[in-house]
Amino acid sequence: MSDVLVETRSVTRKFGGLVAVDQVDFQVRRGQTKALIGPNGAGKTTLLNLLSGLLPASSGDILIRGRSVVRCAAHEIAGLGLARTFQNVQLFENMTVKENVMVGCHPWSRQGIASGALRWIGHWREEKLIEEEAERQLDFVGLSDLADFPAHSLPFGKQRMLEIARALASRPQVLLLDEPASGLSTRETSELASLLRQISARGITILLVDHDMQFVMDISDEVVVLDQGKKIAEGTPDEVQSNPRVIAAYLGVEAK
Amino acid sequence: MKDSERRGTHTEKAIPVRKKNLQLLNILPFAVFLACYAFAPRVVNDAQLTTIIYIGIYALLAVGLNLLMGYAGQVSLGHAAFFGVGAYTSGILTAKPIANEVIPGVSAGVGVISAVAALLLLTKPSGWKLAVGISLLVALGWLHNLPNLIPVLCAACAVAVMGIFGLMAKLQWMRTCLSGVVLTLVANLSKWFLKGTLERGSASPWTGLLVGVFLTAVISYLIGSQVLRLKGHYLAMATLAFGIIVEIVFRQWTSVTGGSSDGIFNIPSIQFFSYIPGFLRRLYEAAAGGSVDLRTQYYYLVWAFVFIAIVLAVNIVRSRVGRAFRAVHSSEQAAASLGVDTARYKVQVFVLSACMASVAGTLHAHNAGIGYIHPSEFGFIVSVELVVMVVLGGMASVWGSLFGAAAIQTLKDRLLDLEKTNPEFWGLKLQGLDPIVFGAVLIVVMIVLPQGLVRGFSDGVALLWRSARRSGRQQGVN
Amino acid sequence: MSVGLSVDLLAQVPQLVISGFTRGCIYAIVAVGFSIIYNSTQVINFAQGEFVMIGAVVAAVLLSKTSLLVAFPTAVAAGCLAGAVVALFVLLPLKRASVVSLIIITIGTSIMFRGLAQLLWGEAAIPAPPFTGVVVQGYVEDREFHFLGAYIRAQELWVMGVTALLVVGMHIFFRRTILGQAMRACAINQLGARIVGINVRRMIMASFVMAAGLGAVAGVVVSPVFYAKCNMGTALGLGGFCAAVLGGLGNFAGGVAAGIILGIVESLTGGLLWSDYKDAVAFVILLVILLLRPEGVLRRRAEA
Numbered sequence A: 001m002s003d004v005l006v007e008t009r010s011v012t013r014k015f016g017g018l019v020a021v022d023q024v025d026f027q028v029r030r031g032q033t034k035a036l037i038g039p040n041g042a043g044k045t046t047l048l049n050l051l052s053g054l055l056p057a058s059s060g061d062i063l064i065r066g067r068s069v070v071r072c073a074a075h076e077i078a079g080l081g082l083a084r085t086f087q088n089v090q091l092f093e094n095m096t097v098k099e100n101v102m103v104g105c106h107p108w109s110r111q112g113i114a115s116g117a118l119r120w121i122g123h124w125r126e127e128k129l130i131e132e133e134a135e136r137q138l139d140f141v142g143l144s145d146l147a148d149f150p151a152h153s154l155p156f157g158k159q160r161m162l163e164i165a166r167a168l169a170s171r172p173q174v175l176l177l178d179e180p181a182s183g184l185s186t187r188e189t190s191e192l193a194s195l196l197r198q199i200s201a202r203g204i205t206i207l208l209v210d211h212d213m214q215f216v217m218d219i220s221d222e223v224v225v226l227d228q229g230k231k232i233a234e235g236t237p238d239e240v241q242s243n244p245r246v247i248a249a250y251l252g253v254e255a256k
Numbered sequence B: 001m002k003d004s005e006r007r008g009t010h011t012e013k014a015i016p017v018r019k020k021n022l023q024l025l026n027i028l029p030f031a032v033f034l035a036c037y038a039f040a041p042r043v044v045n046d047a048q049l050t051t052i053i054y055i056g057i058y059a060l061l062a063v064g065l066n067l068l069m070g071y072a073g074q075v076s077l078g079h080a081a082f083f084g085v086g087a088y089t090s091g092i093l094t095a096k097p098i099a100n101e102v103i104p105g106v107s108a109g110v111g112v113i114s115a116v117a118a119l120l121l122l123t124k125p126s127g128w129k130l131a132v133g134i135s136l137l138v139a140l141g142w143l144h145n146l147p148n149l150i151p152v153l154c155a156a157c158a159v160a161v162m163g164i165f166g167l168m169a170k171l172q173w174m175r176t177c178l179s180g181v182v183l184t185l186v187a188n189l190s191k192w193f194l195k196g197t198l199e200r201g202s203a204s205p206w207t208g209l210l211v212g213v214f215l216t217a218v219i220s221y222l223i224g225s226q227v228l229r230l231k232g233h234y235l236a237m238a239t240l241a242f243g244i245i246v247e248i249v250f251r252q253w254t255s256v257t258g259g260s261s262d263g264i265f266n267i268p269s270i271q272f273f274s275y276i277p278g279f280l281r282r283l284y285e286a287a288a289g290g291s292v293d294l295r296t297q298y299y300y301l302v303w304a305f306v307f308i309a310i311v312l313a314v315n316i317v318r319s320r321v322g323r324a325f326r327a328v329h330s331s332e333q334a335a336a337s338l339g340v341d342t343a344r345y346k347v348q349v350f351v352l353s354a355c356m357a358s359v360a361g362t363l364h365a366h367n368a369g370i371g372y373i374h375p376s377e378f379g380f381i382v383s384v385e386l387v388v389m390v391v392l393g394g395m396a397s398v399w400g401s402l403f404g405a406a407a408i409q410t411l412k413d414r415l416l417d418l419e420k421t422n423p424e425f426w427g428l429k430l431q432g433l434d435p436i437v438f439g440a441v442l443i444v445v446m447i448v449l450p451q452g453l454v455r456g457f458s459d460g461v462a463l464l465w466r467s468a469r470r471s472g473r474q475q476g477v478n
Numbered sequence C: 001m002s003v004g005l006s007v008d009l010l011a012q013v014p015q016l017v018i019s020g021f022t023r024g025c026i027y028a029i030v031a032v033g034f035s036i037i038y039n040s041t042q043v044i045n046f047a048q049g050e051f052v053m054i055g056a057v058v059a060a061v062l063l064s065k066t067s068l069l070v071a072f073p074t075a076v077a078a079g080c081l082a083g084a085v086v087a088l089f090v091l092l093p094l095k096r097a098s099v100v101s102l103i104i105i106t107i108g109t110s111i112m113f114r115g116l117a118q119l120l121w122g123e124a125a126i127p128a129p130p131f132t133g134v135v136v137q138g139y140v141e142d143r144e145f146h147f148l149g150a151y152i153r154a155q156e157l158w159v160m161g162v163t164a165l166l167v168v169g170m171h172i173f174f175r176r177t178i179l180g181q182a183m184r185a186c187a188i189n190q191l192g193a194r195i196v197g198i199n200v201r202r203m204i205m206a207s208f209v210m211a212a213g214l215g216a217v218a219g220v221v222v223s224p225v226f227y228a229k230c231n232m233g234t235a236l237g238l239g240g241f242c243a244a245v246l247g248g249l250g251n252f253a254g255g256v257a258a259g260i261i262l263g264i265v266e267s268l269t270g271g272l273l274w275s276d277y278k279d280a281v282a283f284v285i286l287l288v289i290l291l292l293r294p295e296g297v298l299r300r301r302a303e304a
């Protein structure tokens, strides 16, 4: 069905002997906010890397908008409308805040090197669109007044916001967020939650990984639980929270 | 509380990149550059002019290498190889006689191939469209052979024909018109090449330039598409190995390159005054204050290329593709996740900077009054020198490269002057100091000012300025 | 005619293998040096070949004047000093230095050493008498042995013997001594090593000095075989790097085996196929290896 945006079919990734992601099946439907949780080292980041094409899968299949992408390079997957952020923020530190977001506009802009070098008409026209988009996204996450600062000078919380703005600038259909709330203060986390709700209201599908149970349960429609690379539960937040296997594997560890 | 304070000062310390007065600041260096360009030959003596010419050639190299190293973050320790490919291609084509029989065939072949390539590039036609295009091309070639048609008329005809063809074939009319212009240009070029080559019995330096760039592009594409998969130390070692292999080929392939004992000599100097329109020539003469001799001409040519290279580089850096280059430098993963085809862009910038080096090589080979090249001018040590220039001027700073090239070239001149006096130090003859000085410069710059001299200097000034202002404010309060 | 030529060529094979083996020993030692430094710092030291050059040139200069007993320790000390200098420059940058700046720093020191050697002793090759030779009319001439249709010089036996000794010594050092184990600890986990109280900077210094000392020893034994020249370092360094990559960076045994194989292959291809381009053979092999096996090399590192 075209309703399913992202789908994995028994996708597996091994690192030497370690099976980081083990035969995982799950689906993300259009418009959903889905959460991926699990204890440390469960393979959540690895799974996101597989989805975004930064790591090749050892076996299994991944479909994005119905197209198999296991053979695709990361930039091709981005072209299909998938954007992501990173657990350890990866900004372009040698650029300004605004330029970071402008790089995000890459998938839907077209001008090549000759056009840029010779400043053809197409360059100016597109550059204007890119700048407008960047300003819009910066405005959205509340960083407009820092637009011309170098990216590395931002405090950590703002760096995370910048990464989200950068991902949004690519006009994605699916947004993957790897632990967006880690390292944020309580206030910043609640701001982030409302931001994510707005993004979702725009019609963007979200798949997020996080540790903060409160935060995850708050904003997600559905939750998938990974433990030691395997999917152990899936369902609404309430269902998952009362699932004994999850409590044993995840909440139990937390409670300890 | 404490945390937020720290964060506050953090942002305050950073200097925002101002956008408002950027326009003026952007144009100012170019204006200064052009002023210096025009009037330099009036005020300098002959030796200084030579230095300035060499600065220009190395600036061209450094600007290209900076695009690769400073912006896209890919190390190359073999850049001098491309410098050499440009120099040798052009030197061999111009200094060695070409048999009369092959010239027309070659020029026709080059003309047709480049025209087809231009056509393909501009219109991306399917098979039958291409066939029509080629037959039109043949018709155009015939048109060109009508002796009393003036070029402008030809171009107009071509544009009209191609435009109509575009409309008929339902292609974008603008592109097909443009390809008409390109076709005219190509036809003219090949005719011109034919005439010039037949007259002098060997290719003109301009042909050498084009062929050199073409050859360099092919070689650098082949090498780059393989080597750029590597990262960090591996990339450095691979480019280093490539550079040394090319140098060995220059040394050992004696039948073509003359080897290390002979080199290539009697390379004609590159002419450019006879090709430019009269009013431009008069402008140059006015700037130089009299008739322009071969050497000054050469100076004007080299620095015209430097100007073009800087303009292109500055434009590229501030464009979509330039941002992608810088993104690749910072984080390939993040760049790829945002749709940047990292492999392709890396190869692109590699080929671009290699082509710039090739142009510099051609200019170097046709140095007015010398016309001699030798393998040692394109060896490992030259590659290192180029890296020093880039690092000294500042990675990711186009104007900095100019500065770096000037600094190193001046330093080299000073060392040469010093050696002429046969200096002695504790009974040791000080000969061949360059490597020691370069090594020391490299180390010191990397340890003390990894940002390069220009950036380091401007940061220092900014720091002083701010602290001065702060102390001034405090005094005001007191 | 052509048959005769090929027979002639084939007859050269044993001789080529022996000279290749000698050169391969040097590659092996340089490769071990690369691995030692890489293990403790993740730095590829571009000045590695210069250590061999320093050892060779200093030894050659001294051997013509004094005895081996003076020349050997002096040359090795000079090499160690050079290693310490490189380590100092690598450790000096206060901010965390990027890969590019570390590359540039080691290249800077490398060309500085070469320039210095050139300034002090000139560009020409410096002949050195063999360690164990017979004096013939005022010249010291090397003994030669006949072996499987080839001549093998006593000095070449020296090179092979010393290489074997060094490799075994290194193995024992890293397995059996406290310092060696501390260095291995740094290689495995720097933070952990620091917590246990190992001075990481000192370990880095030690690894550079050790790699340099090894290189210098190789230089000393080889200086009577090759001519000691101030520009001999680049080729040896890159050959050694090639061997280190081929054998797996950080893996001593692999590096040694790869070094010897590389030396022999280079000598055979240079001697039998392209004598004009024999200098280029090692570089071509290096490029090919880097291009064919980059993922192999990198993957092993990522998964380790």
Ligand SMILES: Nc1ncnc2c1ncn2[C@@H]1O[C@H](COP(=O)(O)OP(=O)(O)O)[C@@H](O)[C@H]1O
Pocket: A015, A018, A020, A038, A039, A040, A041, A042, A043, A044, A045, A046, A047, C302, C303
């Ligand atoms: N590049 C890698 N090489 C080897 N092992 C890895 C690599 N990346 C992750 N792993 C291993 O895979 C497992 C899952 O890691 P990860 O996906 O980062 O977990 P999570 O994000 O859920 O905390 C961990 O045991 C980790 O050590």
Ligand SMILES: [Mg+2]
Pocket: A044, A045, A046, A087
């Ligand atoms: Mg993770």
